[in-house]
Amino acid sequence: MKVSIFDYGMFGEGVARLNNKIVLVPGALMGEQVDVDITKEHPNYTQAKLNSVILPSPMRMNTPCGYSECGGCELMHMAYSEQLKFKQLLVSKTLKKVAKIDVLVSPTIAAENQFNYRNKASFACNSLIGFYKKGSNKIVPIAECKLVDNNINLALNLFNDFIKQYAPAGIKNLVVRSIDNQVLVAVVCVKHIPLAPYIQLLKNAFKKVGVYLVINTRKDSVVLTNNLTHLYGIKQIETESFGIKYSVGINSFHQTNLDIQNKLYTHVLSLIKPNSRVVNGFSGVGLLSALAAQKASEVVGIEIEKSAHNEAENLKKANKIQNLTNICGDFLVKFNQSMCDTLILDPAKHGCGKQVMQKVIGVKNLIYVSCSPISMSKDLREIEKYYIIEDVQPFDMFPNTTSVETVVKLKLKENL
Ligand SMILES: C[S@@+](CC[C@H](N)C(=O)[O-])C[C@H]1O[C@@H](n2cnc3c(N)ncnc32)[C@H](O)[C@@H]1O
Known part of the structure:
Protein backbone atom coordinates (compact mmCIF):
# COMPACT_ATOMS: atom_id res chain seq x y z
CA MET A 1 0.00 0.00 0.00
CA MET A 61 21.43 8.87 -1.76
CA ASN A 62 22.77 5.72 -3.39
CA THR A 63 24.42 3.71 -0.61
CA PRO A 64 28.03 2.73 -1.34
CA CYS A 65 27.69 -0.34 0.94
CA GLY A 66 26.49 -3.67 -0.43
CA TYR A 67 25.53 -5.28 2.91
CA SER A 68 21.88 -4.34 3.39
CA GLU A 69 21.36 -7.20 5.90
CA CYS A 70 23.96 -5.84 8.33
CA GLY A 71 21.72 -2.93 9.38
CA GLY A 72 24.54 -1.02 11.10
CA CYS A 73 24.17 2.15 8.99
CA GLU A 74 20.51 3.13 9.31
CA LEU A 75 21.08 6.53 7.63
CA MET A 76 23.40 5.74 4.72
CA HIS A 77 20.58 6.38 2.21
CA MET A 78 20.14 9.93 3.61
CA ALA A 79 22.06 13.02 2.35
CA TYR A 80 24.58 14.14 4.97
CA SER A 81 22.88 17.53 5.56
CA GLU A 82 19.63 15.65 6.33
CA GLN A 83 21.47 13.28 8.72
CA LEU A 84 22.75 16.31 10.66
CA LYS A 85 19.23 17.79 10.90
CA PHE A 86 17.84 14.39 11.94
CA LYS A 87 20.35 14.19 14.84
CA GLN A 88 19.64 17.75 16.03
CA LEU A 89 15.91 16.92 16.07
CA LEU A 90 16.51 13.55 17.73
CA VAL A 91 18.29 15.22 20.67
CA SER A 92 15.60 17.88 20.97
CA LYS A 93 12.68 15.39 20.76
CA THR A 94 14.28 12.96 23.23
CA LEU A 95 14.95 15.70 25.81
CA LYS A 96 11.31 16.77 25.48
CA LYS A 97 9.83 13.26 25.59
CA VAL A 98 11.97 11.69 28.32
CA ALA A 99 12.83 14.69 30.53
CA LYS A 100 10.14 17.28 29.61
CA ILE A 101 13.05 19.62 28.84
CA ASP A 102 12.13 22.05 26.06
CA VAL A 103 15.35 23.76 25.09
CA LEU A 104 17.08 25.11 21.99
CA VAL A 105 19.43 22.51 20.49
CA SER A 106 22.22 23.86 18.27
CA PRO A 107 22.77 22.45 14.76
CA THR A 108 24.85 19.26 14.78
CA ILE A 109 28.60 19.77 14.27
CA ALA A 110 29.51 17.83 11.10
CA ALA A 111 32.27 15.26 10.73
CA GLU A 112 34.99 15.92 8.18
CA ASN A 113 34.71 12.35 6.83
CA GLN A 114 31.47 10.43 6.54
CA PHE A 115 33.37 7.22 5.69
CA ASN A 116 36.44 5.39 7.06
CA TYR A 117 36.26 7.43 10.27
CA ARG A 118 36.08 4.63 12.87
CA ASN A 119 39.39 3.83 14.56
CA LYS A 120 38.09 0.69 16.25
CA ALA A 121 35.81 -2.16 15.21
CA SER A 122 34.68 -5.39 16.76
CA PHE A 123 33.70 -8.19 14.37
CA ALA A 124 31.75 -11.33 15.25
CA CYS A 125 33.27 -14.61 14.18
CA ASN A 126 32.62 -18.34 13.86
CA SER A 127 33.50 -19.98 10.53
CA LEU A 128 32.47 -16.59 9.05
CA ILE A 129 33.52 -13.09 10.05
CA GLY A 130 31.39 -9.95 9.92
CA PHE A 131 28.67 -8.17 11.89
CA TYR A 132 25.57 -9.61 13.49
CA LYS A 133 22.38 -9.06 11.53
CA LYS A 134 20.29 -6.53 13.47
CA GLY A 135 18.37 -8.20 16.32
CA SER A 136 19.82 -11.65 15.58
CA ASN A 137 22.90 -13.77 16.21
CA LYS A 138 23.32 -14.59 12.53
CA ILE A 139 26.65 -13.30 11.18
CA VAL A 140 26.53 -11.27 7.96
CA PRO A 141 29.96 -11.90 6.35
CA ILE A 142 31.75 -8.61 5.63
CA ALA A 143 34.84 -8.03 3.49
CA GLU A 144 34.81 -4.23 3.72
CA CYS A 145 33.03 -1.91 6.14
CA LYS A 146 32.73 1.63 4.71
CA LEU A 147 32.87 3.22 8.16
CA VAL A 148 36.18 1.85 9.42
CA ASP A 149 39.79 2.88 8.84
CA ASN A 150 41.37 1.06 5.85
CA ASN A 151 43.88 -0.71 8.12
CA ILE A 152 40.95 -2.29 9.99
CA ASN A 153 39.53 -3.64 6.71
CA LEU A 154 42.96 -5.03 5.83
CA ALA A 155 43.35 -6.79 9.22
CA LEU A 156 39.81 -8.17 8.74
CA ASN A 157 40.61 -9.59 5.29
CA LEU A 158 43.84 -11.17 6.50
CA PHE A 159 41.89 -12.80 9.31
CA ASN A 160 39.38 -14.08 6.78
CA ASP A 161 42.27 -15.66 4.81
CA PHE A 162 43.57 -17.21 8.04
CA ILE A 163 40.26 -18.76 9.13
CA LYS A 164 39.55 -20.04 5.61
CA GLN A 165 42.90 -21.83 5.49
CA TYR A 166 43.16 -23.14 9.08
CA ALA A 167 39.47 -23.29 10.18
CA PRO A 168 40.35 -22.90 13.88
CA ALA A 169 37.49 -23.67 16.29
CA GLY A 170 36.52 -21.48 19.25
CA ILE A 171 36.96 -17.94 17.87
CA LYS A 172 34.32 -15.44 18.97
CA ASN A 173 35.50 -12.00 17.85
CA LEU A 174 38.18 -9.98 16.14
CA VAL A 175 38.78 -6.51 17.59
CA VAL A 176 41.00 -4.06 15.68
CA ARG A 177 42.09 -0.56 16.68
CA SER A 178 44.06 1.62 14.25
CA ILE A 179 45.38 5.10 15.01
CA ASP A 180 48.24 6.86 13.18
CA ASN A 181 49.08 3.69 11.20
CA GLN A 182 49.61 1.72 14.41
CA VAL A 183 47.37 -1.33 14.59
CA LEU A 184 46.33 -3.37 17.64
CA VAL A 185 44.52 -6.65 17.07
CA ALA A 186 42.77 -8.82 19.66
CA VAL A 187 41.58 -12.29 18.73
CA VAL A 188 38.87 -13.29 21.22
CA CYS A 189 38.47 -17.07 21.73
CA VAL A 190 36.91 -19.50 24.17
CA LYS A 191 40.24 -21.37 24.39
CA HIS A 192 43.86 -20.99 23.37
CA ILE A 193 44.38 -21.27 19.59
CA PRO A 194 47.61 -21.01 17.56
CA LEU A 195 47.72 -17.63 15.82
CA ALA A 196 51.23 -17.74 14.28
CA PRO A 197 50.01 -17.81 10.63
CA TYR A 198 47.77 -14.76 11.22
CA ILE A 199 50.57 -12.93 13.02
CA GLN A 200 52.82 -13.58 10.02
CA LEU A 201 50.23 -12.07 7.65
CA LEU A 202 49.90 -8.99 9.92
CA LYS A 203 53.71 -8.64 10.15
CA ASN A 204 53.91 -8.57 6.35
CA ALA A 205 51.10 -6.02 6.04
CA PHE A 206 51.84 -3.45 8.79
CA LYS A 207 54.96 -1.69 10.05
CA LYS A 208 53.62 -1.25 13.59
CA VAL A 209 51.24 -3.94 14.78
CA GLY A 210 50.51 -5.67 18.09
CA VAL A 211 48.52 -8.86 18.66
CA TYR A 212 46.67 -10.07 21.75
CA LEU A 213 44.86 -13.32 22.46
CA VAL A 214 41.83 -12.83 24.70
CA ILE A 215 40.13 -15.76 26.42
CA ASN A 216 36.44 -15.13 26.88
CA THR A 217 34.04 -17.85 28.03
CA ARG A 218 31.29 -15.40 29.03
CA LYS A 219 27.79 -15.90 27.69
CA ASP A 220 26.88 -12.18 27.64
CA SER A 221 27.78 -9.54 25.04
CA VAL A 222 31.07 -8.42 26.69
CA VAL A 223 33.84 -8.92 24.12
CA LEU A 224 37.16 -7.98 25.75
CA THR A 225 37.92 -9.54 29.13
CA ASN A 226 40.98 -8.99 31.35
CA ASN A 227 42.26 -12.48 30.44
CA LEU A 228 44.49 -11.23 27.64
CA THR A 229 47.96 -12.33 26.54
CA HIS A 230 50.26 -10.16 24.47
CA LEU A 231 51.56 -12.36 21.62
CA TYR A 232 53.45 -10.06 19.30
CA GLY A 233 54.62 -6.52 18.50
CA ILE A 234 53.56 -3.20 20.00
CA LYS A 235 51.60 -3.36 23.26
CA GLN A 236 49.83 -0.06 22.81
CA ILE A 237 49.42 2.79 20.36
CA GLU A 238 51.56 5.86 21.05
CA THR A 239 49.93 9.00 19.71
CA GLU A 240 49.57 12.74 20.12
CA SER A 241 46.62 15.19 20.04
CA PHE A 242 46.69 18.92 20.81
CA GLY A 243 50.45 18.51 21.42
CA ILE A 244 49.78 16.01 24.24
CA LYS A 245 51.49 12.62 23.98
CA TYR A 246 49.51 9.63 25.18
CA SER A 247 49.04 5.90 24.72
CA VAL A 248 45.97 3.76 24.10
CA GLY A 249 45.73 0.02 24.74
CA ILE A 250 43.40 -2.46 23.09
CA ASN A 251 40.86 -2.55 25.93
CA SER A 252 40.73 1.09 27.10
CA PHE A 253 37.95 3.37 25.99
CA HIS A 254 38.99 5.82 23.28
CA GLN A 255 36.75 8.11 21.22
CA THR A 256 35.95 6.43 17.91
CA ASN A 257 36.19 9.40 15.54
CA LEU A 258 39.31 11.52 16.13
CA ASP A 259 38.15 14.53 14.10
CA ILE A 260 34.94 14.81 16.15
CA GLN A 261 36.80 13.99 19.38
CA ASN A 262 38.98 17.05 18.78
CA LYS A 263 36.00 19.29 17.94
CA LEU A 264 34.15 18.03 21.00
CA TYR A 265 37.11 18.53 23.37
CA THR A 266 37.65 22.05 21.99
CA HIS A 267 33.99 22.80 22.72
CA VAL A 268 34.21 21.35 26.26
CA LEU A 269 37.32 23.48 26.90
CA SER A 270 35.45 26.60 25.76
CA LEU A 271 32.89 25.88 28.51
CA ILE A 272 35.52 25.78 31.30
CA LYS A 273 36.36 29.11 32.93
CA PRO A 274 40.07 29.91 33.40
CA ASN A 275 41.40 28.90 36.84
CA SER A 276 38.41 26.78 37.74
CA ARG A 277 38.72 23.58 39.76
CA VAL A 278 37.62 20.73 37.52
CA VAL A 279 36.70 17.10 38.09
CA ASN A 280 36.67 14.99 34.92
CA GLY A 281 34.38 12.13 35.89
CA PHE A 282 34.60 8.96 33.74
CA SER A 283 37.93 10.21 32.41
CA GLY A 284 39.23 7.29 30.29
CA VAL A 285 42.86 7.55 29.17
CA GLY A 286 42.91 11.17 30.34
CA LEU A 287 43.41 13.31 27.22
CA LEU A 288 40.52 15.60 28.14
CA SER A 289 41.82 15.87 31.74
CA ALA A 290 45.22 16.98 30.38
CA LEU A 291 43.63 19.58 28.11
CA ALA A 292 41.45 20.89 30.95
CA ALA A 293 44.60 21.19 33.10
CA GLN A 294 45.95 23.77 30.61
CA LYS A 295 43.04 26.05 31.51
CA ALA A 296 41.95 25.09 35.04
CA SER A 297 43.92 25.65 38.25
CA GLU A 298 43.54 21.97 39.16
CA VAL A 299 41.96 18.87 37.63
CA VAL A 300 41.00 15.50 39.10
CA GLY A 301 40.24 12.62 36.72
CA ILE A 302 38.20 9.66 38.01
CA GLU A 303 38.27 6.42 36.01
CA ILE A 304 37.21 2.92 37.06
CA GLU A 305 39.27 0.85 34.57
CA LYS A 306 42.78 0.12 35.84
CA SER A 307 44.31 -0.02 32.34
CA ALA A 308 42.84 3.37 31.33
CA HIS A 309 43.88 4.85 34.70
CA ASN A 310 47.47 3.61 34.16
CA GLU A 311 47.48 5.18 30.69
CA ALA A 312 46.21 8.46 32.23
CA GLU A 313 49.08 8.31 34.75
CA ASN A 314 51.62 7.74 31.95
CA LEU A 315 50.14 10.65 30.01
CA LYS A 316 50.49 12.88 33.08
CA LYS A 317 54.17 11.90 33.52
CA ALA A 318 55.11 12.05 29.81
CA ASN A 319 53.66 15.56 29.53
CA LYS A 320 54.88 16.74 32.99
CA ILE A 321 51.45 17.94 34.09
CA GLN A 322 51.62 19.23 37.68
CA ASN A 323 48.01 20.23 38.38
CA LEU A 324 46.36 16.89 37.53
CA THR A 325 45.46 14.03 39.90
CA ASN A 326 44.17 10.73 38.51
CA ILE A 327 42.04 8.59 40.80
CA CYS A 328 41.23 4.97 39.95
CA GLY A 329 37.80 3.91 41.20
CA ASP A 330 34.05 4.23 41.00
CA PHE A 331 32.94 7.83 40.47
CA LEU A 332 30.05 7.37 42.92
CA VAL A 333 32.49 6.45 45.69
CA LYS A 334 35.44 8.72 44.87
CA PHE A 335 33.66 11.99 44.01
CA ASN A 336 32.81 14.67 46.52
CA GLN A 337 31.62 18.18 45.81
CA SER A 338 34.47 19.92 47.66
CA MET A 339 36.77 18.78 44.83
CA CYS A 340 35.49 21.20 42.17
CA ASP A 341 33.40 24.06 40.86
CA THR A 342 33.14 22.49 37.40
CA LEU A 343 32.31 18.84 36.77
CA ILE A 344 32.62 17.03 33.44
CA LEU A 345 30.50 13.87 33.24
CA ASP A 346 31.19 11.59 30.26
CA PRO A 347 29.60 8.26 31.19
CA ALA A 348 29.29 5.10 29.10
CA LYS A 349 26.15 4.49 26.99
CA HIS A 350 23.87 3.60 29.94
CA GLY A 351 24.47 7.01 31.53
CA CYS A 352 25.38 8.01 35.12
CA GLY A 353 22.25 6.77 36.88
CA LYS A 354 20.10 8.29 39.62
CA GLN A 355 22.59 7.95 42.50
CA VAL A 356 25.39 9.75 40.67
CA MET A 357 23.07 12.53 39.47
CA GLN A 358 21.69 13.06 43.01
CA LYS A 359 25.26 13.24 44.33
CA VAL A 360 26.35 15.98 41.92
CA ILE A 361 23.45 18.39 42.60
CA GLY A 362 25.08 21.53 44.02
CA VAL A 363 28.14 21.66 41.74
CA LYS A 364 28.12 25.12 40.11
CA ASN A 365 28.94 24.13 36.53
CA LEU A 366 28.17 20.79 34.90
CA ILE A 367 29.35 19.72 31.47
CA TYR A 368 27.53 16.53 30.53
CA VAL A 369 28.93 14.60 27.54
CA SER A 370 26.80 11.74 26.22
CA CYS A 371 26.63 9.21 23.41
CA SER A 372 22.99 8.34 24.13
CA PRO A 373 20.19 10.97 24.01
CA ILE A 374 17.94 8.60 26.01
CA SER A 375 20.26 7.95 28.96
CA MET A 376 21.33 11.61 28.89
CA SER A 377 17.69 12.72 29.12
CA LYS A 378 17.02 10.30 32.00
CA ASP A 379 20.07 11.66 33.86
CA LEU A 380 19.17 15.31 33.21
CA ARG A 381 15.58 14.65 34.36
CA GLU A 382 17.04 13.96 37.84
CA ILE A 383 18.65 17.39 38.19
CA GLU A 384 16.76 19.62 35.76
CA LYS A 385 14.90 21.65 38.41
CA TYR A 386 18.16 22.71 40.07
CA TYR A 387 19.97 23.84 36.90
CA ILE A 388 19.67 26.21 33.95
CA ILE A 389 20.54 24.53 30.66
CA GLU A 390 22.83 27.02 28.92
CA ASP A 391 23.86 25.09 25.82
CA VAL A 392 23.04 21.83 24.02
CA GLN A 393 25.47 20.92 21.24
CA PRO A 394 25.22 17.67 19.22
CA PHE A 395 28.32 16.30 17.44
CA ASP A 396 28.28 13.78 14.61
CA MET A 397 30.70 11.23 16.02
CA PHE A 398 29.12 8.40 13.98
CA PRO A 399 28.05 9.50 10.45
CA ASN A 400 25.59 7.21 8.60
CA THR A 401 24.28 5.76 11.88
CA THR A 402 21.61 7.13 14.24
CA SER A 403 24.13 7.57 17.09
CA VAL A 404 24.88 11.10 18.19
CA GLU A 405 27.21 12.58 20.81
CA THR A 406 25.90 15.58 22.78
CA VAL A 407 27.49 18.12 25.13
CA VAL A 408 25.16 19.91 27.55
CA LYS A 409 26.30 22.83 29.72
CA LEU A 410 24.31 23.36 32.93
CA LYS A 411 24.61 26.09 35.53
CA LEU A 412 23.32 25.77 39.11
CA LYS A 413 20.30 28.05 39.72
CA GLU A 414 20.94 30.77 42.27
CA ASN A 415 18.83 31.16 45.47
CA LEU A 416 17.72 27.53 45.58
C1 LIG B 1 32.39 7.29 27.40
S1 LIG B 1 33.92 6.88 28.15
C2 LIG B 1 34.64 8.51 28.31
C3 LIG B 1 36.12 8.54 28.45
C4 LIG B 1 36.78 9.90 28.30
N1 LIG B 1 36.01 10.97 28.86
C5 LIG B 1 37.13 10.18 26.84
O1 LIG B 1 36.70 11.20 26.30
O2 LIG B 1 37.86 9.38 26.25
C6 LIG B 1 33.42 6.42 29.75
C7 LIG B 1 34.54 6.03 30.68
O3 LIG B 1 33.97 5.87 31.98
C8 LIG B 1 34.61 4.77 32.64
N2 LIG B 1 33.68 4.35 33.70
C9 LIG B 1 32.59 3.55 33.57
N3 LIG B 1 31.95 3.44 34.77
C10 LIG B 1 32.64 4.20 35.65
C11 LIG B 1 32.46 4.50 37.03
N4 LIG B 1 31.44 3.98 37.73
N5 LIG B 1 33.33 5.34 37.65
C12 LIG B 1 34.37 5.87 36.94
N6 LIG B 1 34.60 5.61 35.62
C13 LIG B 1 33.73 4.79 34.98
C14 LIG B 1 34.85 3.78 31.51
O4 LIG B 1 35.86 2.85 31.83
C15 LIG B 1 35.24 4.71 30.35
O5 LIG B 1 36.63 4.92 30.30
Missing part, protein backbone atom coordinates in the same frame (compact mmCIF):
# COMPACT_ATOMS: atom_id res chain seq x y z
CA LYS A 2 0.96 3.62 -0.56
CA VAL A 3 1.91 5.94 2.36
CA SER A 4 3.41 9.46 2.70
CA ILE A 5 6.36 10.00 5.05
CA PHE A 6 6.05 13.12 7.23
CA ASP A 7 8.63 12.59 10.03
CA TYR A 8 11.48 10.40 11.30
CA GLY A 9 11.40 7.86 14.16
CA MET A 10 14.14 7.38 16.79
CA PHE A 11 16.05 4.98 14.54
CA GLY A 12 15.78 7.08 11.37
CA GLU A 13 12.73 5.22 10.07
CA GLY A 14 10.27 7.16 7.93
CA VAL A 15 7.02 7.88 9.82
CA ALA A 16 3.66 7.76 8.02
CA ARG A 17 0.03 7.57 9.16
CA LEU A 18 -2.40 4.86 8.18
CA ASN A 19 -5.93 4.52 9.64
CA ASN A 20 -4.97 6.99 12.39
CA LYS A 21 -2.01 4.88 13.47
CA ILE A 22 1.70 5.63 13.10
CA VAL A 23 3.56 3.44 10.59
CA LEU A 24 7.37 3.10 10.83
CA VAL A 25 9.16 2.43 7.54
CA PRO A 26 12.94 1.79 7.77
CA GLY A 27 14.72 3.20 4.72
CA ALA A 28 12.06 5.81 3.83
CA LEU A 29 12.77 9.56 3.88
CA MET A 30 10.70 12.55 4.92
CA GLY A 31 8.60 13.92 2.04
CA GLU A 32 8.61 10.61 0.13
CA GLN A 33 5.66 8.59 -1.13
CA VAL A 34 6.46 4.92 -0.73
CA ASP A 35 4.90 1.54 -1.27
CA VAL A 36 5.05 -0.66 1.88
CA ASP A 37 3.92 -3.99 3.27
CA ILE A 38 2.79 -4.18 6.91
CA THR A 39 5.07 -6.57 8.83
CA LYS A 40 3.83 -6.24 12.42
CA GLU A 41 0.98 -4.54 14.27
CA HIS A 42 1.71 -3.16 17.76
CA PRO A 43 -0.90 -1.53 20.04
CA ASN A 44 0.35 2.02 19.28
CA TYR A 45 2.13 1.71 15.96
CA THR A 46 2.64 -0.47 12.91
CA GLN A 47 5.90 -1.71 11.43
CA ALA A 48 6.26 -1.86 7.66
CA LYS A 49 8.76 -2.94 5.02
CA LEU A 50 9.70 -0.61 2.17
CA ASN A 51 8.85 -2.16 -1.21
CA SER A 52 9.55 0.76 -3.51
CA VAL A 53 9.90 4.54 -3.51
CA ILE A 54 7.17 6.11 -5.63
CA LEU A 55 8.17 9.77 -5.15
CA PRO A 56 11.81 10.01 -3.99
CA SER A 57 13.15 12.80 -1.78
CA PRO A 58 16.03 14.95 -3.14
CA MET A 59 17.79 13.82 0.06
CA ARG A 60 17.90 10.18 -1.10
